[in-house]
Amino acid sequence: MNGLILTSFLFFTGIVGLVSWIKLRKSRLNTLNSFFLADRSLSFLLVGGGLLFTNINTATIIGENELAYSHNMSVMAWGITSVLAMLLVSEFLMPLYLKMGIATTPDYLTARYGPGIGKLVSCIFLLSYIVNLLPSVLYSGAVAFNGLFHFSEIWKADYWTTIWILIWVMGTVGCLYSLLGGLKAISVSDTLLGFGIFAGGLLLPFFGLRYLGQGNMMQGLHILLHNKQEHLNSIGAATDPIPFGTLFTGMLLVNLYYWGTEQYIVQQVLASKDLKNCQKGIAVACAGKLISPLLLNVPGLIAVHIFTHLDNPAEVFPKLDSLVSPPFIAGYIAAIIFGAALTTFNAGLNSSSTLFVLNIYKPWTEKRGKPADEKHMISTAKMFEILICLLAMFIAPFIIFVKNGFYTYVQMVNGFFNVPIFTIMFIGFVTKKVPAIAAKIGLMFFIVSYALTQLVFDLHIHFLHILAILFVVTCGLMLFIGRLYPMPVPYKQQLNTMVDIKPWKNRHIYSCILLLLMILMFIVFSPLGLAK
Template sequence: MNGVSLLSFLLITAAVALISWYKTRKENLQTAAGLFFANRNLGFLVVGGALFFTNVSAVQFIGENELVYTNNMSVMAWGLSSIFAMLLVSEFIMPVYLRAGISTTPDFLEERYDTGTKHFVSVIFLVSYIVNMLPSVLYSGAVIFNGLFRVSETLHIGYWATTWMLVWLIGLIGCLYTVLGGLKAVAISDTVLGIGMFAGGILLPYAALKYLGHGSVSAGLELLLASQREHFNAIGGPGDAVPFSTMFTGMLLVNLYYWGTEQYIVQQALASRSLAESQKGIAVACVGKLISPLLLNIPGLIAVHLYPRLENTAQVFPRIVSDVCPPILTGYMAAIAFGAALTTFNAGLNSSSTLFVLNLYKPFKAWQQKPVGERELIRVGRRFELLVCLLAMLIAPFIAFARQGLYTYIQMVSGFFSVPIFTILVVGLLHRRMPAIAAKTGLTFFILTYTVSQLLVDTGVHFLHILAVLFVLTVLLMLGIGALYPRKEPFVQQWNNVVDLQPWKRRHLYAVLLLLAMVALFVVFSPLVLAE
């Protein structure tokens, strides 16, 4: 373990924490609005930074670079195609949420369907966070930290024991950060780290190319382009980890769910001071997605030439950072990766607490006819965060036994929870007489059939295509139930907005520019240009 690298890491991490504390020191965290929604007063830069860096976690650093190394650039489709989904959410879904003045996405489902649907979806969200999202963030953070600082070698302990130790270290720090700082602290640190990631996205590929070229960046670039050009291909075929066709089926649905329904993402946008600020923030996050391949994918390309036979492919990113970067830059990259794990974990914890307190605990107390004050909600919310954190830390190390690559495993498991919720949301928006029983039946049908397709029956079909097929079948099922048992009165959304709903006037122009840039990147990383 290099002392300079460790010192650099500690200084940068402490600086981010200090900036977050300074910016949030006057925030009132003794109310639910303050703790969970930063008093709905975030500007577009903070919203954009929070959206982007909450999405970019240590999972992407590890998983995407691993897939580029073992496969090709087709994994880039996850990030780039999400730009289209984000713009759709910005234009059509976010105005609905802000107009309703909701606190959680299940709140809208309660308004659209009934309270039972809200509780059902809230439980699905919480299970998803506890068994998949939060543990995977902790595990990937532990992998990066161990790879960069060689903790296992330095302390002379096994990989398994090191993973447990680092998972608990990251989890406890993240829990403390969230409990003390609330959403505003998470959003501020996301913004600072997002700026740092852009700088790292330039520095790391530069250092890696220089290392590959034995001191010359141009020589390194020539070596990179001289052979194994198939790894440059972002147009994945049927046999690739991410077939290109999935962009138009299950991947689109997953991205629409993620950016339009996932609580820990949507909560960042709901904290904006207006609809225009929210839409600008989403555009800023889209710019981040365009730049992110520099850190999430390009190192994996360079690693193909540096390490022809790497046994543990999950070590691609930490290995290349520790090998090509000077100690100060190694510490800097470790701080960015550690921050990525921490902020995504923090956002997930905050949203878990929000869902439990506002959607389950408070209604339960109301059913018992027991009044509940703000202080009690805050106290229960913080205790629940501790419980969720403990469960996630207990589960995280076992992800090491996942048979697929980390990133594919996470996306596959998220399918159990993501597209079913998005399905009932879309049908509810488009069909005003759809009854609540259709939503509950649709959720149950989707989850059970997807479980069978992934765990019991080998269909031989990519899981993203399976999600698209089940989406269509579930919609048809709900339409059938809606025809037999329609609502007596059509749904009419109630206006309860708490922020300005004037949309961003230039959003369409920037949307076109962002989509053109997205297409251009796919063209560059295709057989037409780099992958010829």
């Protein structure tokens, strides 16, 4: 192990930890609002940083670079098309959430369909976090660290054992951070790391291109742009992981779900001090998503010209970093990777305990006539975080056996949870009389049908297209049930405004700029641009 890389890693990780401690040393996590929602006090920079870096995790960094290396730039669509979804969420969903004063997205479903649906969706969220989100973040973090520091060689241990050890170390550190700091600690560290990721996003491509050009960055850029140009194409063909047509079907739905419904993401925004800061924060995160290919995709493109073959393509990012970066910079990027793993992991833990305590445990105690005080519920939330952390650490190592690329696996498994939940949310938004039974039937129908298409019958249709087809069919089914058995009293939204809901007056100008930049990105990385 290079001692300078380790020293640099510890130095930058220590800075983030120290600044977070200074910012939070006077905070008291003695109420549910402070532990789960940072007392609804986050400024737009903390909201934007929290959104961006909770989203850009090790699974994203490792997975997208893997697909850019093994296929092409079509994988960048996951991040770039998020801009449209985020702006739609900012304009239509966040004002509604803040007007209602909710703490979790199942709170809306409880208000719209009744407590049964709210609890059911909370359980689905928790299952998703335990079997997919938390294990995938830990696994990708372990892969990255082994690639950067070569622990399996140092410890003279096999790869499988090394991944187990690193997963348990990262899970333990992340759990302690979440327990001690709550959501505000996560948001502060997210923001600091968000600035770090922009710097890292510029540094690694710079050193990669310089290495490719044998010391001349411009020569390296010339090789990147003129050799193997098929890798520069973001317009995915049918054989690519992301066919271009999926951008207008399932990917749009997945992104709308993710940015407007996914609890660990939405919770970052619900903690904003007002709607203006909420919408500004989302715009900041959009700008970050447009810059993020520098870290998420370009290293994979550079690696195409350096590594002719890798036994495990998921290691392409850490191997490139350790090869081309000076030790001090390699340690800095390792600190970013470590932070990326922990911030998403911590946010997932915090959101899981939020869902469990507010949507399952608290209603249960109230039903028994023995409502627990806030101190007891915070203690319960922490114990629940420890439990799901242990479960995630046991599951994570087995992701090594998945096929067709780690990141494709993560997105495919997400399909069991994301669009089904978004479908019943969507029908709840646009109708007033569709009853709870329609939501239950629609949810089960969607999940079972998707499972059959992915695990039993091979329809030779991309899973994103299948998600879009099932969305339309399930919406039709719910509307049909609503026509037969409408709610006797139409749903009426109850307002519980806790923050100022005056919107950001300049949001439409910045939205247009962001959307134009999004379109320009696809033109640049296409046969009309660089992929001639």
